[in-house]
Amino acid sequence: MKPARFEYHAPTSVDEAVQLLGSLAAEDGRILAGGQSLVPTMAFRLAKPGHLIDINAIATLGQIGSKDGALEIGACVRHAAFHRPVVAGPLGQLMSTVVRHIAHYPIRQRGTFCGSLAHADPASEWCLVAVTLGAQMIALSTRGARTIAAEDYFTGIMTTALAEDELLSQVRIPLLAPDTRFGFREFSRRAGDYAIAMALVTFRLDGGTIVEPRVGIGGAEANPRRIPEAEAALVGKPAELTTFRAAAEIAAEVVEPMEDMQADAIYRRDLVRAMTRRALEQAAQ
Amino acid sequence: MTIAQPHAGWVGRSIRRVEDPTLIAGAGRFTADLPATYRVRFVRSERAAGRISKIHVPDGATAITATDLAGVKPIRPMLHKFDYVPIGQPILARDHVRFVGEPIAAVVAPSDAEAEDIAEAIEVAMEDQAAVIDARTALAAEAPRVHAEVAGNLIVKGAVETPGFADARARADSIVRLELRSRRQNAMPLEPRGGHAAFDAGSGRVTLTCSTQMPHLTRTAITDLLGMPESDLRVVAPDVGGGFGQKMSLATEYVLLVWLARKLRSSVAWHEDRRENLIAAFHSRDQFIEIEGAFDSNGKLLALAADVIANVGAYSCFPTTCAVEPLMAMAELPGPYDVRAYRCAARGVLTNTCPMAPYRGVSRPVITFALERLMDRAALEFGLEPSEIRRRNLIETFPYVSATGLTFDEASYRQTLEMAVAALDLPAFRARQQQARARGRYLGIGFSAFSERTGYGTPAFAARGMEIIPGFETIDLSMGPSGLVEARIGASPHGQGLRTTLAQIIADEIGVPPDRIRVIHGDTDRTPYGFGTFASRSAVIAGGASLLAARKVRSKLIKIASLLLEAAPDDIVLDGGAAKVAGTDRSIAIEALARAAYHQVHRFKGEIEPGIAASATYDPAGTFANACHVAIVEVDPETGQVRIENFIAAEDAGRLINPMIVDGQIQGGIAQGIGNALLEEIVYDQTGNILTTTLADFLPPTAHEIPPIELHHLETVSDASVTRAKGVGEGGAIGAPAAVINAINDALAPFGAEINEIPATPRRIRAAIHAARKPAEQRA
Numbered sequence A: 001m002k003p004a005r006f007e008y009h010a011p012t013s014v015d016e017a018v019q020l021l022g023s024l025a026a027e028d029g030r031i032l033a034g035g036q037s038l039v040p041t042m043a044f045r046l047a048k049p050g051h052l053i054d055i056n057a058i059a060t061l062g063q064i065g066s067k068d069g070a071l072e073i074g075a076c077v078r079h080a081a082f083h084r085p086v087v088a089g090p091l092g093q094l095m096s097t098v099v100r101h102i103a104h105y106p107i108r109q110r111g112t113f114c115g116s117l118a119h120a121d122p123a124s125e126w127c128l129v130a131v132t133l134g135a136q137m138i139a140l141s142t143r144g145a146r147t148i149a150a151e152d153y154f155t156g157i158m159t160t161a162l163a164e165d166e167l168l169s170q171v172r173i174p175l176l177a178p179d180t181r182f183g184f185r186e187f188s189r190r191a192g193d194y195a196i197a198m199a200l201v202t203f204r205l206d207g208g209t210i211v212e213p214r215v216g217i218g219g220a221e222a223n224p225r226r227i228p229e230a231e232a233a234l235v236g237k238p239a240e241l242t243t244f245r246a247a248a249e250i251a252a253e254v255v256e257p258m259e260d261m262q263a264d265a266i267y268r269r270d271l272v273r274a275m276t277r278r279a280l281e282q283a284a285q
Numbered sequence B: 001m002t003i004a005q006p007h008a009g010w011v012g013r014s015i016r017r018v019e020d021p022t023l024i025a026g027a028g029r030f031t032a033d034l035p036a037t038y039r040v041r042f043v044r045s046e047r048a049a050g051r052i053s054k055i056h057v058p059d060g061a062t063a064i065t066a067t068d069l070a071g072v073k074p075i076r077p078m079l080h081k082f083d084y085v086p087i088g089q090p091i092l093a094r095d096h097v098r099f100v101g102e103p104i105a106a107v108v109a110p111s112d113a114e115a116e117d118i119a120e121a122i123e124v125a126m127e128d129q130a131a132v133i134d135a136r137t138a139l140a141a142e143a144p145r146v147h148a149e150v151a152g153n154l155i156v157k158g159a160v161e162t163p164g165f166a167d168a169r170a171r172a173d174s175i176v177r178l179e180l181r182s183r184r185q186n187a188m189p190l191e192p193r194g195g196h197a198a199f200d201a202g203s204g205r206v207t208l209t210c211s212t213q214m215p216h217l218t219r220t221a222i223t224d225l226l227g228m229p230e231s232d233l234r235v236v237a238p239d240v241g242g243g244f245g246q247k248m249s250l251a252t253e254y255v256l257l258v259w260l261a262r263k264l265r266s267s268v269a270w271h272e273d274r275r276e277n278l279i280a281a282f283h284s285r286d287q288f289i290e291i292e293g294a295f296d297s298n299g300k301l302l303a304l305a306a307d308v309i310a311n312v313g314a315y316s317c318f319p320t321t322c323a324v325e326p327l328m329a330m331a332e333l334p335g336p337y338d339v340r341a342y343r344c345a346a347r348g349v350l351t352n353t354c355p356m357a358p359y360r361g362v363s364r365p366v367i368t369f370a371l372e373r374l375m376d377r378a379a380l381e382f383g384l385e386p387s388e389i390r391r392r393n394l395i396e397t398f399p400y401v402s403a404t405g406l407t408f409d410e411a412s413y414r415q416t417l418e419m420a421v422a423a424l425d426l427p428a429f430r431a432r433q434q435q436a437r438a439r440g441r442y443l444g445i446g447f448s449a450f451s452e453r454t455g456y457g458t459p460a461f462a463a464r465g466m467e468i469i470p471g472f473e474t475i476d477l478s479m480g481p482s483g484l485v486e487a488r489i490g491a492s493p494h495g496q497g498l499r500t501t502l503a504q505i506i507a508d509e510i511g512v513p514p515d516r517i518r519v520i521h522g523d524t525d526r527t528p529y530g531f532g533t534f535a536s537r538s539a540v541i542a543g544g545a546s547l548l549a550a551r552k553v554r555s556k557l558i559k560i561a562s563l564l565l566e567a568a569p570d571d572i573v574l575d576g577g578a579a580k581v582a583g584t585d586r587s588i589a590i591e592a593l594a595r596a597a598y599h600q601v602h603r604f605k606g607e608i609e610p611g612i613a614a615s616a617t618y619d620p621a622g623t624f625a626n627a628c629h630v631a632i633v634e635v636d637p638e639t640g641q642v643r644i645e646n647f648i649a650a651e652d653a654g655r656l657i658n659p660m661i662v663d664g665q666i667q668g669g670i671a672q673g674i675g676n677a678l679l680e681e682i683v684y685d686q687t688g689n690i691l692t693t694t695l696a697d698f699l700p701p702t703a704h705e706i707p708p709i710e711l712h713h714l715e716t717v718s719d720a721s722v723t724r725a726k727g728v729g730e731g732g733a734i735g736a737p738a739a740v741i742n743a744i745n746d747a748l749a750p751f752g753a754e755i756n757e758i759p760a761t762p763r764r765i766r767a768a769i770h771a772a773r774k775p776a777e778q779r780a
């Protein structure tokens, strides 16, 4: 468990990083952010990048703040930054709830939000947040900048629309209306483990009925995604247990579960059902 | 039953462990701290079964293969009973590979990274052969043979049937039958294995420093295999980061390191990484058990029958042999219950998987799980509380000779059960359980009563027909001219706190405080021959030897004091660092006695020999510790997740030498048992590829998963141990899985669901609920 040989680069500006990535991507040059996913994969030699471009010394990438109705998260913002709400209102609350489920405290001190999105693990909490809330990814390369919408971003297990020479410099998440309710539930074997299934839901209430529901499921399929059929079952319905049960049942039926050592399809559906209903109940409280 | 009385001396006090300051300050010295000229990396088989056709080593690289080791003998452990078929394990695979992870070549390079690069570039051409992974499949007539000489892959087979078994069974009112499965586990010490072998050109000797539980036997074994004089090898066990049995079996890798150090006339080191450890460092507990209990109408067990199949992997471990799991299951399955009629068949089966080796408790966590499930199932049928059926069956008179001929010394099976029942307030729990069910929450309680055979000497091991019969331990105790005491022991502690415990025993005899006593272990050059630390033996056996040697030193000190103080020996008391004449103010410091013994011998006028030293050996028959564990759990029926609310252990390890250390042993064992019950599992696919190769797949419990553990003690005095202490190293791990699984089953009762598999993963629990589908689910 020792990494293969690689060359190490430590640019100090975004421009320099993008230039390096542009010229080294062909030799499997990769960005090193928190290293919490990349370094273990290198130790197992599952990844053998020829070059590492360490972005940790680029101060501007550590910025986080809200602008034009969106929360902007720079490439070096760590998971730990979200332990307390980063913005007023439901979005900050939601993220500080979710972050506690990501790995363990020491890992959260190093791992980055954008690194999670670039890595795109099927069970990444931040990927679920991004897709459920309609985030936008800003990708930089020597060819310029482009914006990728969440629904176009995830393309498969640990694969995204980012090109090899693109730096994910920032992610933007729309702020949530003040009366937005949310619920998040995940199931994992031990505290801090990757989820086997998880559900993130948001909605607003208009006179007791559900408005603008979003239901996102992660950990169950190759990528986290919204479940429109379950959302449709919530719109205009009273926020009560029977509604939630029905929507959860639909979510459990429509997912196409991955199968692995931890869970076969039947069990994953069971978990999707339970997590979805519980997340909805939590949001209604 | 006699309960130990409070004691005025050092024994019985929770003094701080002398081991800890060094370890806490990061000043411990582990194998990997030693610098080496060369690093070794093993190329391991990626196939479960195959014939090696060619090994291609890149130009300029150094890689050792089986052809280089022509003169080296294979490891060939031996057992003289139970139809055991001896098989050999080559140090590096010769022609055939038999499990994924088997070492094929050893790469030697200046650094780990370079060795890894070379290892990756080595190509092993292999012809695939049929592999067999599951023990029951392996027993089938048409199954591929793992070793040509072992028909049906049946390497060992034991059977017992007591006279009159069939009659006793026929008298029963009710027969309860269960099939249970224990999945494969890895003991997972925090520090993986590792070795460092250094050649000394001056003496021609090699020093092997390695992470082992048995330095002396490691030395004997390696020198036998390499055909070198035993005195040319020194084996050192420095600080060892846990073993749990995984480090009491000989590692082929260590043999190779010694061979390499001699060949290169240099120093070489290998440090196993976690992946290698999970793949190749011995597995355990892969068993199927069918158990049947015949009960009378009062729930009294009349006859017990079992069929045990242990998957022992591809080779047999040294020194115990792979028979240790099936045979221990057979000998000890009746546990703490009074049952005269017993029948058991136990088989050890070879498969193309990593070899089995003892792991904390060996078979007993599995047989306790089987027997305690049987008791709970019977309780359900008789409509009895689980505690009540145990009450009706536990052994109560001593000595008790079991159906398999084991002598149970004085213990407290019944009393520890009552203690646990009282501690948890059973009626209050049942009421709470009812209320919770009404709210759709499912609590359960699980009991596990068991005996823990500990501190057994040569007769017990000889009964198994082993070629190498461990058992005794020796101590060389001496006091130098400055009055400092050195205790050199053959036992090899690696986290148990034995340096503290033995010092407490010795201190009480010779009247000096424990901090004046240094216990030296883990070095074949400096310690008497002994077997090491495993099988809950060290406190009893090395402790007993310490007491016997300390008594000899004590009488010598008294003799010297009586001469120097001109008093009768019977009037001399050793206490507080001085020898005193009882009832007077005359005394002499023990340091002064020590000085005199070396520097003023003329004063003894030939009546006393110079120096202060004594040796003693202890080889006891063995003593049974016992306990009753209780787990209270909540099962989430929608996800199958189990949360352990509380865990209680009422336990009796005889006299507690250092209660804090005893508590630590029990708590650690319970934590491991909880991991075994709920989380840890080594998984192979059908082709024999291992899937659990990182700690993201093999899941030990973390602090989050371990509940508060409440301990209660009884101290039964038994003559079976000179110190009156019983062993306590394995009990936690032995009892906990059964308690947890019984509690899960109690929680699942409203669903009519049952689970008899370890680990009881959420997926399996959920599947059991699906299989049962009782109305209670609708309330969830």
Ligand SMILES: Cc1cc2nc3c(=O)[nH]c(=O)nc-3n(C[C@H](O)[C@H](O)[C@H](O)COP(=O)(O)OP(=O)(O)OC[C@H]3O[C@@H](n4cnc5c(N)ncnc54)[C@H](O)[C@@H]3O)c2cc1C
Binding pocket: A030, A031, A032, A033, A034, A035, A036, A037, A038, A039, A040, A075, A101, A102, A103, A104, A107, A110, A111, A112, A113, A114, A115, A116, A118, A119, A121, A123, A124, A125, A126, A166, A167, A168, A169, A192, A193, A194, A195
């Ligand atoms: C024990 C353990 C448990 C964990 N549990 C969880 C969990 O429960 N949930 C969870 O979500 N995560 C978990 N993680 C992963 C952790 O959250 C990682 O931090 C995260 O996946 C990756 O972020 P990073 O900054 O460490 O990225 P790195 O490891 O540095 O990089 C990961 C990949 O993304 C690429 N990359 C990183 N940043 C960029 C960028 N800005 N632009 C382009 N490419 C980039 C890298 O080149 C690399 O390929 C766990 C990790 C460990 C070690």
